[in-house]
Amino acid sequence: MKKIAVLLSGCGVYDGSEIYETVLTLLALDKAGVAYQCVAPDMEQYHVVNHLTGEPADEKRNVLVEAARLARGDIKSLSDVNPDDFGGLMVPGGFGAAKNLSQFAFKGADTDVQPDVLQFCQAFANAAKPAGYICIAPTLVNKVYGGGVTVTVGNDADTAKAIEAMGGKHQVCEVSQACTDEQHKVVTTPAYMLANSISEAQLGIEKCVQQVIAWA
């Protein structure tokens, strides 16, 4: 079985990848005996948020460099990897998915997906390889697949409406569950869109990872 690519967007819930979601994703893959490779786009972060105050900071950071923290240095730039080398894709959440990988946080349904991210994710879609998107990352899915994919972000009505506006279908889902679109081999789970604790987030993320492995 080929490695699973884990696409990161920085390191920290407010400006990058959600740390717990990422670690729980890697843990679930590793416990299943499945090898993974963290990857990230080499680009400047939209902004840096001071996670103590919640306020933007007057700093610049690079998505790939900060994502390397989450990968203990074992990460590759999107420009240095070939999607053919991977059997499936996982995209953890965190605002980085909606601020760096796309502009969903600012533009809603009018968002674009960052070009190299779009190309990478579409390679999995076009090859009918499975993909799991977590938390707010499912807002990328219908831009990647050109619509028609059923996803969940939990029960947030505004985000659900934006997903429908992008041609997708939104399914309400509990934090402990995952939403499966068999036709597109896309699985999504709410995680910290709903989770009140790290162990709550783990339940859905494990289901998400197990579904990607089952398809891969």
Added chain:
Amino acid sequence: MKKIAVLLSGCGVYDGSEIYETVLTLLALDKAGVAYQCVAPDMEQYHVVNHLTGEPADEKRNVLVEAARLARGDIKSLSDVNPDDFGGLMVPGGFGAAKNLSQFAFKGADTDVQPDVLQFCQAFANAAKPAGYICIAPTLVNKVYGGGVTVTVGNDADTAKAIEAMGGKHQVCEVSQACTDEQHKVVTTPAYMLANSISEAQLGIEKCVQQVIAWA
């Protein structure tokens, strides 16, 4: 049962708290139904390491602000907490424990422990409350307890020698196990001193957390 304090030193293996060790600690506490509070000293990091290249970066970051990433913003400064409010202590590893909480990475057995960190950790020692130190963090223990504590950092001979020079005893330990000093209620585990994977690190960390909970 009172909350467990989780003492952080930044966010990232090379200049702060090891991310996986921290998340696995929080996960083990949460799965056991035990509440926790992340805390960190409000101080400048010794340095910032670019985790992509492994090289120091020309930047300044604050330990508390970066540790807040690991806590999803839910963190308190050491100066704003009272050790009396906690039933036990967990200290994940990462170079931050040996570069920010102490200077062990540079001074070996001649290290000091950062004064407010020393005071906080000694409050647990003096009250005979349990403490778990992970990875390289056990190098702090004998400075905190004034010697005589048996700890492990796995099987690294140089670090073991430095621990003995600080008045401690070093016990060789596998990554899946934890080293218990019943007299001082101190438990330690090698984690990423030895771990080849995140699920390997989880085994010892779970034992470490469970021992602290059993004592608390």
